[in-house]
Amino acid sequence: MNRARVAVIGTGVIGAMTAWQLARRGLEVLAFDSHSPGHDRGASAGESRIFRTAYKEGAEYVPLLRRSGQLWRELEQASGTRLLTRCGGLTIGGSEHPDVVAVRRSAEEHGLDHEVLAADAARKRFPQHRIEDEEVMVLDPEAGVLRPEPAVQAALRCAGEAGARVLSHHPVTGLAETAGGWRITSAGREFDADHIVFAPGPWARALEPLRALPVEIRTIAACWFAARDVALHRPDRLPIAIRRHPEAGFSCFPVLDGVAIKIVPHHLGWPVLERPGDLPRSVTPEFARGAADAAARLLPGVVPHPIRIGTFAEGFTPDEHALLGPLPGARHATVLTGFSGHGFKLAPVFGEIAADLVLGTEPAYDISRLDPDRFG
Template sequence: MSREADVAVVGLGSIGSSALWQLASRGVSAIGLDQFEPGHDRGEAHGETRIIRSCYAEGPLYVPLLKAAFPLWRELEQETGKHLLNANGALFIGWPDSGYLKQVKHTAENYGLPYEVLPAGEVLRRYPQHRLEPDQVAFLDPQAGLIHPEVAVRAATARAAQLGAQVVTEARVEWIEEQGDGVEIRTASGRYRAGQVIVAAGAWTAKLLPQLNLPLWIERQVMVWFRARRPGDFAPERFPVFIRDRGGDQTWYGFPSWYGFPSVDGATVKVAVHHEGPTADPDTLDRQIHTQDLEPLQALVRSSLPGLDPAPLRGQVCMYSNTPDGHFVVGRPSGTSRLILLGPMAGHGFKFATIIGKIGADLATGGSTALSIEGFDPNRFKPAD
C-alpha cells in the first residue's frame, strides 16, 4: 500500500485539529481522520464556550504550556480571521484557606502572573451578579477568559486543509498497527498508511488502543443554559468567567466546584458542575437531559446567581476522559516507535489544544519537543517491575 502521508492524525477534535494545523504549517505531508465532522457535538470539544486560564491550580507543570498556548490561539485567529479567544478575566470564588484558592495564588506568585484577591464586599461591588458568603473571597485572573470550541476546531481544520493537509471525515478508525517503516490505519471505508500516527481520539482512545491498557474512564458531563433577567449584566465585559468552590474535601480530580460563563448570545448564561458525573461509554452516552441533571445546578443558581432565571432553557451533554492522577497523557507509549498519544486530557485540556498540537507536531517530525512533558508520560501508569 502506498503511503498517503508522512503523518496521520486520528481524531480532529480540539487537540487533533491543532496538531494537523501545526503539521501543515510546517509543510509536512499530513492526513487527518475523524469519525464525525469537525466541530461536532459528540465528544469533548463543544458547548459554545470553554475556559482558558493563566493561573493554574492543577500544578506548576501546566504554566509554561499555558504561556505558550495563548499566543498560538492568537496566531490561529490571525491566520483564519475567526474570533476565538475573549480574555475577559476569570473569578475563582471560595474561602481564603481552601485548597483551590491557595494553589492558584501559589501558581501566580511563583510565575509572576498578575492577580487580585478581592474580599466579599469588593466582589459584590464590582460583580453584583454574584452572591457570596461573608467569609468568602475571590481570586481574579485578569488574563483568563473563554474560547469558542466549535469555531476553533473548524478553524484549525480548515486552515490545515488550506495549507495542504488532507481531511477525511465520517471515517471511524477501527485499527492502527505499526508495520515496518510505517503505520497502517484501517477505517470502515478504507485503509491509510503513514510514517507516523498521532492519536488524539479523546474518549475513544482506550477502545482504539486496548493493547496499551491505559487506566482511563469516561465521565458524563452536563452543561445547562439559564435565561439572564438583564442580559447586559452578564455581557463579557461585565461578567468574567467564574469557578466557584463548593466546599468539601479534595478528591482525585481536584476541588469540588462549579463554573460558568458570560452570555455570548445576549440572552443566556451557561453553567456546569465540574466532575461528579457517572461513568459512561462514548458510543452509548446518554445524551438526554434529566431532572437529576438539572436540580443541582438550579439550586446553585438560586443561591449564588439571582440574576438568572433558575428554570433552565436547554442543556447539552459532553464527556471527560479521566486519568487516575488527573493529568494529561502525552508522548510515545513504550514498545512503539511510530505512535504518539495526544490525550486524553483528563477533563481540563481544551485551553491547551494549540500547544499540545504543536508538541505533537514536534514529536512526529523531530522526535522531541523543547517543552517539558515528562509529567504526562503515557508509561507512568505501568506497574514497576
C-alpha cells in the first residue's frame, strides 16, 4: 500500500488527537515534539480541564462538543484509561450576567438537559460555593472534568498502536516546501512528508510558515487550595464550575489529588509573553493575593492560601476562536492553533476534522468560524 506520509508538529492535546485520528485511518504518521508527552511547558497540562456542552462561547459549538464527548469515550475504551468524569458543571453568576445568559441560551437552543437553581436551592445543594441572593447556578449534567496529561499520553499510545511514530525531544528547526510536500529538519536529521499538520499551540509564530498568524501567547496560572472536608469537594459532590462574581471570576475544579481543589482565576489577567520559553514558573505576589482573596470570599470550604501554583502558556487569537484549516499561502499544510483557553475539550473532534482536511474529505461540521484566513 502506498501510504501518505503526514508529519504532525506538536503533540500537545491537539497534535496527539490528530495523530491518533490520522493513524487509525491508515495514514503513515510521524509526530514531532520538542518535549515529552504531557509536559507542563505548553497548554495541555495542570491536572484538570473542563468539559462542557452548554457553551457560552457559541451555541454553534454544541454539535462539535457532542461529537467530542463520543470520541473521549472511544479514546477511554481504546486506551483503557479513565479520562472524563461527568461530574456535571455549574455556571454561577447574576441571572443577567452574559455568561449565564449565553449558557442558558445554548442549552435551550439545542434542547440540552440543564437545571437553573435560584440562590436558596443552590446554597443547599452546593454549599462549597458562597452564593449571593441575586445569583443563580445553571447545572449542565453532561459537563465534567478531563485529565490532560493522561489524555495526551493515551491519544499518542493509540496513535502508536495504529502505526504512528512519535518523536519526543525532537524540536522542528527547519521547514522547506518541496515539489510534492515538505522537508523537515529536527534533531540534526531530515524527514520528508507529503503533508504537514501544524499543531504547535502557543509556539505558532516561532515556526516560519506560521509567523504571520495572529496568535498571541499568554500565561494562564492555576492555584490549588486545600479542602477542609475533602469528601465534600470530590467530583461526586462538586461539579466543575465557572464563577462570575463582581469581585472575582474563575473556573473551579474538584479535588483530584486527594487534597486540593484548583481554580484558574480569570479576573487577575493573563499576561502576554514574547515567547513561550519566557513562561515564568511562578506568579506575582499580587496575583497570589488576588487568588487567595477570591477563595476566601467565594469558596468557604478551603484554606485560602494556595498550596500549589502552576503556570502554563496558551495561544490566543483576536476573537478567541481557534485557527483550524488549510494554512494560508502554503500547499499540503493544515494548521490548528490559537485555542484561546478553550480547546482541550474539543481536541478529539478537532483531530478528526484535521484528518478529514488532510484526506481532502469535507468535514461533517461547519468550521468556517475557525478559518485561519479570516483576519486577512
